[in-house]
Amino acid sequence: xxxxxxxxxxxxxxxxxxxxxxxxxxxxxxxxxxxxxxxxxxxxxxxxxxxxxxxxxxxxxxxxxxxxxxxxxxxxxxxxxxxxxxxxxxxxxxxxxxxxxxxxxxxxxxxxxxxxxxxxxxxxxxxxxxxxxxxxxxxxxxxxxxxxxxxxxxxxxxxxxxxxxxxxxxxxxxxxxxxxxxxxxxxxxx
Numbered sequence: 001x002x003x004x005x006x007x008x009x010x011x012x013x014x015x016x017x018x019x020x021x022x023x024x025x026x027x028x029x030x031x032x033x034x035x036x037x038x039x040x041x042x043x044x045x046x047x048x049x050x051x052x053x054x055x056x057x058x059x060x061x062x063x064x065x066x067x068x069x070x071x072x073x074x075x076x077x078x079x080x081x082x083x084x085x086x087x088x089x090x091x092x093x094x095x096x097x098x099x100x101x102x103x104x105x106x107x108x109x110x111x112x113x114x115x116x117x118x119x120x121x122x123x124x125x126x127x128x129x130x131x132x133x134x135x136x137x138x139x140x141x142x143x144x145x146x147x148x149x150x151x152x153x154x155x156x157x158x159x160x161x162x163x164x165x166x167x168x169x170x171x172x173x174x175x176x177x178x179x180x181x182x183x184x185x186x187x188x189x190x
Contacts (some may be wrong), residue, residue, distance in 0.1 A: 002172035003165040004189065005181040011165040014181065015131045018163065019052050020044045031129075049078055053122035053160075055151075057134035059114040061106040067093055067117045068102040074124050085124075092120040096150050112143035119151050123158065130155060130162040136171065144168060 071089035
């Protein structure tokens, strides 16, 4: 689903609320039919770690680690053995067209490659929900289309539910649904 709205309308805030990073002023966020506002911080953290993947406009990769290590980290935090995390990270990065860039640090990667590493990191723990905030906003049009196509292919292949905030109407037109924020509510677009 594409979330299209002008700057300042609340797209990022909505994604933060959906991702359990912020509490809503009113209403409730349900994940698996469970109301999340009264959950303990530890349970909310577990849900974010296990069930939700985040991709931001800026990739936020750790510069001292290679591409494969950046994708391994969330898996190891979840408890996967290092060897298993490396195998899964390598498979994800290869699927995203980065097989020959596994050991490169972020500074050695192009903007599009960095963003694909960020996507791999976001889905490394096999979440059920992917929240992406302007994931192609810092990329040129051609790279933006390539990164979106890769992310879309991954979302469809894995059955992820995805909400992608974007200003790019070409990208939004390729998604199954389009919504906007109007007068504090989420409204379906045609």
